[in-house]
Amino acid sequence: MHRIAILGRPNVGKSTLFNRLVGRKLAIVDDTPGVTRDRKEAEATIGGVPVLLADTAGLEEAPPDTIPGRMRASSEAALRASDLVLFVVDARAGITPADRAFAAWLRRAGLPVVLIANKAEGRLGAQAAMEAYELGLGDPLPVSAEHGDGLGGLHDEIRDRLTAGGREPKEAERPLRLAIIGRPNAGKSTLVNTLLGEERMITGPEPGLTRDAVAMEFRDAEGPVRLVDTAGMRRKARISHRLEQMSVAASLASLKEAEIVVLVVDALLGMDEQDLRIARLAEREGRALVIAFNKWDAVEDRAAARRGLEDVLTASLAQSKGVSVVPLSAATGRGVEKLMPAVREAHALWNRRVPTGELNRWFEAMKERHPPPLVEGKRIKLRYATMPKARPPTIAVFGTRAEMLPEDYRRYLVNSFRESFAMPGVPIRLNLRGTDNPYAEEE
Template structure:
């Protein structure tokens, strides 16, 4: 397993910029607004032959435990408990604050080594400004500028010096590759509560305030079949409502997480039902070729369950043609009731998404589909389809060849897709169909 390094500090000292530099890509949202990061975010990078898991945390603030700031601090404290090394980041440009001193005193009692990082120490005066951090009693500060990339060679060296010895059995090329899962949905549908329930810990900050999750936050756990890497995304709103800069950045991170996943769990508030915004999110998952499972959350609070479920099934049947037969799991993320059925549904849908059909079975299906419903006439001429092949899985993708195949009408394409889905039992996953016309191989040859 990789060693873990937690990045800690009060809000707006540049923790997320530092984290992005350390993992070598822009994972965490970065903005001048204090408190952009609200949940712990993970990234992996190798240095000196060591695989390191970095955790970007919410800002440390002195606040009551029941407040948002208090819950953010509790989340950062939990990250420290997982860490092999803590990076305590201060702002060299702004100088030390009472909060810096209070949290430094707390970190001196921590059971893990602490490396003091003086950020925003760029230019000639940067090193001098960083010297003030000696007052915190945490040893030599490492002066860096996350924004400009200065001082990172020294920082990496200092990190490697303080990490525990590598486990001889540590295997960087783990064949147990995790299933990549994204939790998507409208704000306040219960996505973060669901992730906490799956993990069995208060990993994500939750509360009645909508939009608490701003980043797409990645974390790993194990279910009965193996590793799962799950991303809890910020709620996707209608574009007209995405007004603030931070929300635009959050929406971009959510869409990126959706593109990177294999299965998307769409969390729907059962008390509100599935509205147009939920359908937009599901269609986005379809468009990206991702398998979808619907988590019908807050089911314990629904009074007329039969009518509510019928309405949901009607909406799904009418509006999600590309994910016909999508799995629906009624559940309560808050109480945990029904959540145990979610991962088996995800694993089953994932298997459909990965399915490859043997060539013989595919040919028999194709011949039968053509005989049951012959191809149409286009401009008075019959489209002649000759054969089909499955070019890939993830999602299942078919390529059909024939004379004028590229002119195949949309309704006939839908017929072939639905027939393929029914015959080979592929509910809940998008199926791609591409058509290619045959050409005369001698048409472009020079005559002898």
């Protein structure tokens, strides 16, 4: 089993992250620095890979005979025994001298490190996380352990690091991880039974029959699929029972474990705010989305139903423009054969990388068509773009004052990238990295 250590200076949110990754509250969390004094370990499954996770005491500069000194010795021991280190910094507080010292120590140790910028809520938080590039430990992953944001990307990164080097099955034989999510009684369990060709899930008219996130595997025409049928998600105001609160937590966890999310929508009711909330959650976690428009056989005015869905998607789900919609009937099986091809197509786009040369030809054309605007009377000089990762497609743009680029120009770049490279329905990330030298482009 792979060992992972969570390290960082005190009070950056290591224990909160530990609890999130383990899926239950094992480490004590408090605003007082240094609450965690002993190493806590727990088994967890991250990105489909079983791991032993160690939450360590904060790294402290202190003599070894003091409590902080012994805590640091314990943390160093955890580091040496680990296959992967999660180094946590606080995006809100910025990079401190202690962070820089420990980053240098980690680089000298030569172990694989994932750099996590915690407390990065919202777009401003994600932008603040970019400051951590200076530590020289690669791309920082912006997350909010407290709110659960960005954990899907962290699951992917951990899995990719641990399975590199051929220790795990080849990509072709690695199961596609699929979450089936939706409101209670939208027909999720019936859809699972139809996909599997057997009665694996209890179904019935009562909402909330499925209590657990149930994992199972099957094969489609292209290979293995790991399916998680989740307990129905409802608005918090309607969650009265402790059991159902746990079900919603399991649904959120399965969404983070998944690569593709199938959102089951009742075609007779149409898409409501709860469905949109689930779709936005999938997008926020960087998951590709496919909508299963269920109970299609019972819809009388199909043109009106399609129009209604398209209107809602256009108005409220701009980030996943062009999302694939598959009308089907889970109960009769009609149209279900079109679901997995749509899922596989979304998965291929979600994994797609654009070569740097091709990307920069597009980037130059976009700048020529609409040059970046002046901000506070100063010119923003965008130099070049790269695509550091897929899953989801992520563009990094470098230039002087790039981080000051207005929101409408960011949207312009993302939308034109989606259209130019034919990537409908998948979330696209845009990271902006300014140059440190204030004289680099002064004219």
